[in-house]
Amino acid sequence: MSVESFTNLVETLGDALNVDEHQGRRRGGHIEPALRLFCTIRWLAGGSYLDIAGLVGVSSSRLYQIIDKTIHAIATSSEPALDNIRFPKTTEECEAAAGEFLAISRGSAVSNCVSVHDGYLLRIQTPSAGEVGNVRSYFSGHYQCNGVNVQAACDAHCRFLFIGVAGPGVVVHLFSVFPVLFPG
Template sequence: MDHEYEQDAALLLQLFILSVGLLLCLPGEPRNPSFFEQRLAWKRYSEKHQKRSTFTRRLRMGKDSFDKLLSFIVDDLLVNETQAVRRGGSIIPALCLYCTLRYLAGGSYLDITDIAGISKSSFYRVLWKTITAICKCPQLKIRFPNTGQEIKDAIDGFAGISDGGAISNCVGVVDGYLMRIKVPTKKETGNIRSFFSGHYQCYGVNIQAVADHHSRFIFFAYAAPGVSDDRNAMRQCALHGLVESLPAGACVIGDAAYIPTERMVPIYQGTDKLIPLYDNFNFYASQCRIRVEMAFGIMQMKWGILARPLGCSLKNMLWLAQAIARLHNFCINERLEAAGTVDNDTVLSTNGTGYIPSVPHDADGDPVRLDNIFKGSFEGNSYLREFMAKRIKGLQLQRPSRNKKRRRREDE
């Protein structure tokens, strides 16, 4: 019996080896033939679109700004030429930045790869390499004012756009932005439903952003899943600590979704906004607060990728959102520089006075030490907001009558 069992085992082994050999001999699925990709001649391409005045429309910035941005990140985009020859030629840094900007502007990877002469895999490789370089670039860093001079410059900027110097202690304006995403997978998050926003009826992430008087972002971060409201999202990121670390008298203005504190000043809501004192404050505070709304609008119109849900993973989405915010600031800085506006220099409102105080002042023109007015604070109450409303009343400023009529019609 043992001898017969050994014969059967040997026979089965031979049959197995024979079947494996036959499978190896069978023709496999044919591979796509390899061919040489002709890379885009960048110099000729850029010169052509400069002459046609279409360079800015394609890449959301002029050629000089493109070259300046490239100089910031070129070291991170260089490749090993020896290794690149084996893969069909190197993808130069200018071409990497071109592919990234064109994609963020709303272009399809299919069209971009055809124009640039690269494969799909190479496109996504250079895309994320460029986005990473932008996020790590120190010249493009988003900074929240933390030194005395930076806070003063920010306050002076908002004082310059506030009629009559009504708001003279605002450092920035805050709001939330729902960045739409595709439905995340279970591998990315344990609670997929938390990313669905019932208000907007789509999946997304809550972005908390603070803008300056030029609608540049001085804070921009993914704070929470889309289901979170702004007041809770603010606590889940570094913004809450930055705002509460501002010196006494300085504040950040937001909409009614935020909880008032001595440094977080939202506009009045509910029945409070019907009181003339608070209604006038809402009007002048909104003159500043609209800057963050403008920032979101400019960002979404300029970078067309935001017109559709982002299809990348949640991990990569953090890098993508940060890169878009930094490019948003870079484009505004380039526009201000081209217009001859010095950074942080704002022409003050002409209302008959040559000086607008950068901190709250009393009727005699002396600076008010708000830390002496109250001892401590608690959420839901703001002595500072009350003081700002009374200051506007003291300046004899009020909401224009034509604006009152329009607001009354909207309420009805």
């Protein structure tokens, strides 16, 4: 992520990342919005919570509070710039998306393709019976571990059109039940 993109994101989130400075000083120090966003992005990119907490100078539990509040600020933002993951819905949008795939394919080999889809099993610790109704449904027999099924779709320029946690690990192919949006 470029410095300009990072700065724009901090400005876009604005007040949602701000906290009461007086209260922050009472807990050991105020953590600036840019630093909150840095912690969250670094953690989402796979950074160790121990490294990030040590770098910023907060406890592990405080780091997770920062991450949780920052993700909540991003997810609940009404800012149009952050609402950019949309699957094509109309015939015109589907035709435009298919045209983009056709334009980048060799010899017009990819026609009538609106998006490419893939899934990923995100490994998790075994949930307790108090957390979920059916603990066994989180076990993937294929991967022999517990997890949740994450599905995503991208356009011809590798931009996300859809991202979703599709269900527990036992769910294999959610996209096979999606309605046909672009009739051939």
